[in-house]
Amino acid sequence: MRQSLIMGNWKMNGSRAEGQTLAKALAEGLGEVSQEVAVCVPFVYLTDIREVLASSPIALGAQNVADQASGAYTGEVSATMLADCGCKYALVGHSERRSYYGDSNATVASRFVQAQKQGIVPVLCVGETLDEREQDKTFEVVDEQLDAVIDAAGIDAFANAVIAYEPVWAIGTGKTASDEQAQEVHKYIRERIAARSQAIADKVQILYGGSVKPDNAKGLFAMADIDGGLVGGASLDANGFLQICHSV
Numbered sequence: 001m002r003q004s005l006i007m008g009n010w011k012m013n014g015s016r017a018e019g020q021t022l023a024k025a026l027a028e029g030l031g032e033v034s035q036e037v038a039v040c041v042p043f044v045y046l047t048d049i050r051e052v053l054a055s056s057p058i059a060l061g062a063q064n065v066a067d068q069a070s071g072a073y074t075g076e077v078s079a080t081m082l083a084d085c086g087c088k089y090a091l092v093g094h095s096e097r098r099s100y101y102g103d104s105n106a107t108v109a110s111r112f113v114q115a116q117k118q119g120i121v122p123v124l125c126v127g128e129t130l131d132e133r134e135q136d137k138t139f140e141v142v143d144e145q146l147d148a149v150i151d152a153a154g155i156d157a158f159a160n161a162v163i164a165y166e167p168v169w170a171i172g173t174g175k176t177a178s179d180e181q182a183q184e185v186h187k188y189i190r191e192r193i194a195a196r197s198q199a200i201a202d203k204v205q206i207l208y209g210g211s212v213k214p215d216n217a218k219g220l221f222a223m224a225d226i227d228g229g230l231v232g233g234a235s236l237d238a239n240g241f242l243q244i245c246h247s248v
């Protein structure tokens with residue numbers, strides 16, 4: 001039985017004070033839950049938010065991680081630094097990184113490997129654009145994104161990783177994939193992993209992301225291969241995010 005995981009991705013939003021207020025509301029409002037909850041916050045606020053969450057079970061994550069270990073890489077933040085700031089998770093290959101900042105499958109694979117070297121659990125984001133879906137390329141795109149990482153890190157690396165399926169056309173658009181559309185791709189991803197290792201496929205958490213809201217979370221999380229969510233916009237509202245956390 002896989003534990004559910006609900007992750008908020010704050011993206012580039014809010015001030016330090018707003019982040020602290022939000023984290024405090026989550027810590028105080030979460031209550032007893034069996035699922036895991038985490039928030040991926042802007043780098044510069046990691047230590048502030050860590051302090052607020054110190055006595056709560058909510059885990060801390062970063063939104064990216066450098067593809068190199070250390071050195072002359074101006075502007076990058078290494079996995080060692082993230083571990084030092086108390087991060088458990090780091091997103092790698094978020095579609096906004098891939099499309100606006102040119103992250104290739106190879107770079108994403110390097111980020112994944114660097115995160116794991118420091119004991120950080122990478123959350124590998126995959127997903128197709130609307131164009132790709134309309135051209136029936138969803139599975140092909142997801143294959144390429146997954147294979148690049150499996151080839152670089154090995155299938156066993158997925159024992160300590162999370163996968164997030166985020167169809168690009170559903171991110172921030174209010175258009176959620178239907179429960180069945182999401183389940184279809186999640187099942188496909190799990191089968192793809194199972195072709196290399198059934199044990200890892202049974203264990204790996206696959207999250208859905210893309211306009212998850214309090215009113216659609218329950219249906220999505222009820223699907224067999226959806227193990228939780230990666231929540232953007234709706235994670236900026238404490239009540240809404242807590243409701244999503246309790247929809248498992």
Ligand code: 13P
Pocket residue numbers: 009094166170171172173174209210211212230231232233234
């Ligand atoms: P939204 O929930 O705002 O669609 O964002 C999804 C996402 O990109 C989470 O990483």
